[in-house]
Amino acid sequence: MKQIYTITAFAENRPGVLYRIADLFLRRKVNIESLTVSEIEHTGQSRFTILVHAEPLLVEKLVKQLYRIIEITKVIDSLDQSLIIKEIALIKITAKNLERRREIEQLVHLANGKIAAVNQSYLVVEKTGTEEEIDSLHELLKPFGIKEFVRSGRIVVFK
Amino acid sequence: MKLTGSQAVMESLLKENVKVIFGYPGGAIMPVYDALYDYMDRIIHVLVRHEQGAAHAAEGYGRITGEPGVCLATSGPGATNLVTGIADAMMDSVPIVCITGQVASHLVGSDAFQEADVMGITAPITKWNYQITDANEIPEVFSKAFHIAKTGRPGPVLIDITKDAQFATFDFSYPKEVKMESYQPTTHPHPKQIELAAELLNKAERPYILAGHGVIIAKAEKDLIRLAEKGGIPVAQTLHGVSIFPTAHPLHVGFLGMHGNYGPNILSNKADVVLAVGMRFDDRVTGRLKDYLPDAKIIHIDIDPAELNKNVQVEIPIVADAKNAIQALNKEIKKRSHSAWIKEFQKCYQLEEKKVIQNECDPKKGKIKMGEAIYKLNELTKGEAIIVADVGQHQMMAARYAKFVKPNSFITSGGMGTMGFALPAAMGAKYALLHPPNGQVSDGKASLDREVICITGDGGVQMNIQELATLAQENLPVKIVILNNDFLGMVRQWQELFFKKRYSMTKIKNPDFVTVAKGFYLQAEKVEKREELMGALKRMLKSKGPYLLDIKVEKEQNVFPMIATGASVDEVRLE
Numbered sequence: 001m002k003q004i005y006t007i008t009a010f011a012e013n014r015p016g017v018l019y020r021i022a023d024l025f026l027r028r029k030v031n032i033e034s035l036t037v038s039e040i041e042h043t044g045q046s047r048f049t050i051l052v053h054a055e056p057l058l059v060e061k062l063v064k065q066l067y068r069i070i071e072i073t074k075v076i077d078s079l080d081q082s083l084i085i086k087e088i089a090l091i092k093i094t095a096k097n098l099e100r101r102r103e104i105e106q107l108v109h110l111a112n113g114k115i116a117a118v119n120q121s122y123l124v125v126e127k128t129g130t131e132e133e134i135d136s137l138h139e140l141l142k143p144f145g146i147k148e149f150v151r152s153g154r155i156v157v158f159k
Numbered sequence: 160m161k162l163t164g165s166q167a168v169m170e171s172l173l174k175e176n177v178k179v180i181f182g183y184p185g186g187a188i189m190p191v192y193d194a195l196y197d198y199m200d201r202i203i204h205v206l207v208r209h210e211q212g213a214a215h216a217a218e219g220y221g222r223i224t225g226e227p228g229v230c231l232a233t234s235g236p237g238a239t240n241l242v243t244g245i246a247d248a249m250m251d252s253v254p255i256v257c258i259t260g261q262v263a264s265h266l267v268g269s270d271a272f273q274e275a276d277v278m279g280i281t282a283p284i285t286k287w288n289y290q291i292t293d294a295n296e297i298p299e300v301f302s303k304a305f306h307i308a309k310t311g312r313p314g315p316v317l318i319d320i321t322k323d324a325q326f327a328t329f330d331f332s333y334p335k336e337v338k339m340e341s342y343q344p345t346t347h348p349h350p351k352q353i354e355l356a357a358e359l360l361n362k363a364e365r366p367y368i369l370a371g372h373g374v375i376i377a378k379a380e381k382d383l384i385r386l387a388e389k390g391g392i393p394v395a396q397t398l399h400g401v402s403i404f405p406t407a408h409p410l411h412v413g414f415l416g417m418h419g420n421y422g423p424n425i426l427s428n429k430a431d432v433v434l435a436v437g438m439r440f441d442d443r444v445t446g447r448l449k450d451y452l453p454d455a456k457i458i459h460i461d462i463d464p465a466e467l468n469k470n471v472q473v474e475i476p477i478v479a480d481a482k483n484a485i486q487a488l489n490k491e492i493k494k495r496s497h498s499a500w501i502k503e504f505q506k507c508y509q510l511e512e513k514k515v516i517q518n519e520c521d522p523k524k525g526k527i528k529m530g531e532a533i534y535k536l537n538e539l540t541k542g543e544a545i546i547v548a549d550v551g552q553h554q555m556m557a558a559r560y561a562k563f564v565k566p567n568s569f570i571t572s573g574g575m576g577t578m579g580f581a582l583p584a585a586m587g588a589k590y591a592l593l594h595p596p597n598g599q600v601s602d603g604k605a606s607l608d609r610e611v612i613c614i615t616g617d618g619g620v621q622m623n624i625q626e627l628a629t630l631a632q633e634n635l636p637v638k639i640v641i642l643n644n645d646f647l648g649m650v651r652q653w654q655e656l657f658f659k660k661r662y663s664m665t666k667i668k669n670p671d672f673v674t675v676a677k678g679f680y681l682q683a684e685k686v687e688k689r690e691e692l693m694g695a696l697k698r699m700l701k702s703k704g705p706y707l708l709d710i711k712v713e714k715e716q717n718v719f720p721m722i723a724t725g726a727s728v729d730e731v732r733l734e
């Protein structure tokens with residue numbers, strides 16, 4: 001049965017590694033649901049966090065095939081229960097009318113979000129949390145008319 | 160030492176003990192060719208006639224020596240012409256290093272003249288690739304490239320060098336050793352796994368060894384023979400495993416796969432313990448997976464962890480170099496014999512002999528047959544030759560009927576099945592015998608005199624036939640045997656068996672190959688009659704230079720036994 005897996009790959013930070021990773025998922029026809037890459041400080045290593053929805057056996061094969069990429073040093077596949085998962089979302093909402101703004105601010109406050117930017121014509125809401133928390137705030141804000149909605153893809157640390 | 164990037168390329172090749180390179184010049188690699196001009200006393204450059212030829216020649220060289228074969232090409236079309244050869248090397252785990260020129264770094268990405276995205280194109284078909292834009296990177300990248308190509312599971316590596324990096328001067332010093340944090344292939348088996356494996360083998364009633372290319376790459380042939388002899392275990396070889404065992408060895412039961420021997424296929428499913436070593440359970444070997452090895456506990460040794468549990472679920476995966484693993488197993492294995500089990504293979508062979516082999520190798524009437532031609536060739540070479548086979552019916556016939564006394568004597572394109580592979584690969588193999596890498600001890604005269612025979616089809620020889628010019632220019636004594644049936648035979652066979660004999664585009668009108676060969680200044684002969692075959696083969700083997708023998712064989716002959724695609728190994732057909 002398909003499950004959500006987070007594949008965390010560590011690699012030497014060099015051009016071309018992402019290309020090879022993406023190619024492998026393409027060959028195996030596994031869609032990458034989200035992907036974040038960052039450099040681990042001072043190590044010359046990058047950390048890739050790849051979210052996929054796939055069969056366990058296929059994930060096992062993908063992990064082993066990832067090791068064929070020369071620059072890769074370590075690959076770990078995890079289910080959600082063994083991870084602390086966070087994502088960040090930015091939600092831009094047009095709100096010229098003061099009362100609407102207040103309503104939004106209240107909602108955001110209740111949902112543990114932040115107002116990241118404001119001006120006369122719009123607000124930008126920032127929400128850090130689990131994917132579900134972001135989804136639910138997104139739902140709550142929909143009636144206000146969302147102009148832009150962007151999420152970072154998950155980052156995780158191991159429990 | 161101050162050098163230009165191009166000189167550094169030459170010096171790096173020397174540091175890596177490279178003796179021969181196969182290549183073709185062009186704009187973006189001209190500085191390297193200019194540097195080569197001063198190194199021609201130390202490096203032999205073979206001017207192929209198409210870059211695909213260079214890549215396959217490098218493969219032939221790599222497979223015989225175990226050291227990377229090297230090819231050199233220009234940017235754009237030169238590099239893209241290498242692609243088929245690179246993909247072939249990737250599939251068959253062949254160590255090659257390809258060096259391509261690239262447009263100057265300020266032009267990269269701008270659609271400049273003869274710019275191709277070689278890094279992007281070759282990423283999926285190389286073990287590693289790297290673009291050098293700064294001459295200072297050359298020593299480290301070269302040492303890494305050679306290390307990666309030949310260690311672990313070998314494979315192709317490509318180095319793309321921009322033209323400005325070829326011109327730039329810098330202080331050259333070559334790293335003494337390769338330091339890499341990532342890429343640490345596991346070469347030694349886990350002792351516990353070996354213990355478990357030995358336990359299984361020691362208890363087995365019908366143990367069975369499947370031996371593949373990895374045994375040859377690890378130079379573990381002798382160790383495997385010792386293991387089989389000690390445990391009394393029959394051994395079947397994959398296409399790339401052919402010649403691990405001397406053909407005549409009593410425990411060698413034959414060749415596996417779609418057109419392999421009858422017994423090795425059908426009896427797979429009777430084995431209770433299978434030791435698969437240096438092979439990857441390719442679909443041509445396993446047939447229908449769901450009915451493959453139903454009763455066997457499987458031990459799988461491979462240096463590439465990604466091969467374990469990839470196609471077949473195994474009981475005991477062992478990540479290791481085949482030699483280390485087999486040597487470790489040898490210490491644990493008990494002396495046993497399984498004569499009843501081995502008799503079953505003999506019985507199957509007798510049946511195959513009666514139904515297929517006799518008629519194929521010793522027909523009394525009709526046209527010459529492919530098997531017969533190979534059989535007669537054997538009689539003359541006594542199994543000492545290196546056979547390089549192309550792709551098609553003749554390839555399967557060669558794998559089935561060529562006899563071998565030395566390991567690593569059969570070279571062909573297995574994973575990709577690349578038609579046009581054999582002629583350039585044979586060229587590379589011959590260079591490997593004549594000019595092994597610096598520091599590699601050759602067998603002296605034995606290896607200088609050893610025949611390299613390219614067995615090819617009338618279709619396949621026309622892909623890369625331009626390399627006849629290279630053979631002529633170098634006067635390289637490669638012998639080419641065309642098993643000429645005036646058909647794209649293997650495809651025709653499938654049309655006959657699975658497409659109601661609708662011969663769509665498989666009948667071909669061939670050139671007169673003797674005239675073609677003579678046009679290239681090769682000696683050549685055509686033979687059609689059974690009585691003349693032996694004489695013609697003898698003349699070919701006696702000749703000093705390159706030689707082409709066009710053997711007209713029966714047109715609509717099929718290769719049997721056969722496991723149809725999607726069938727199980729125990730549904731192997733004898734006719």
Ligand SMILES: Cc1ncc(C[n+]2csc(CCOP(=O)(O)OP(=O)(O)O)c2C)c(N)n1
Binds near residue numbers: 617648
């Ligand atoms: C480059 C390439 N194109 C097409 C094929 C498909 N193919 C496999 S065998 C074969 C026929 C080969 O004919 P020939 O060289 O005459 O050999 P024969 O089978 O007759 O011995 C073809 C077309 C291939 N393997 N490689």
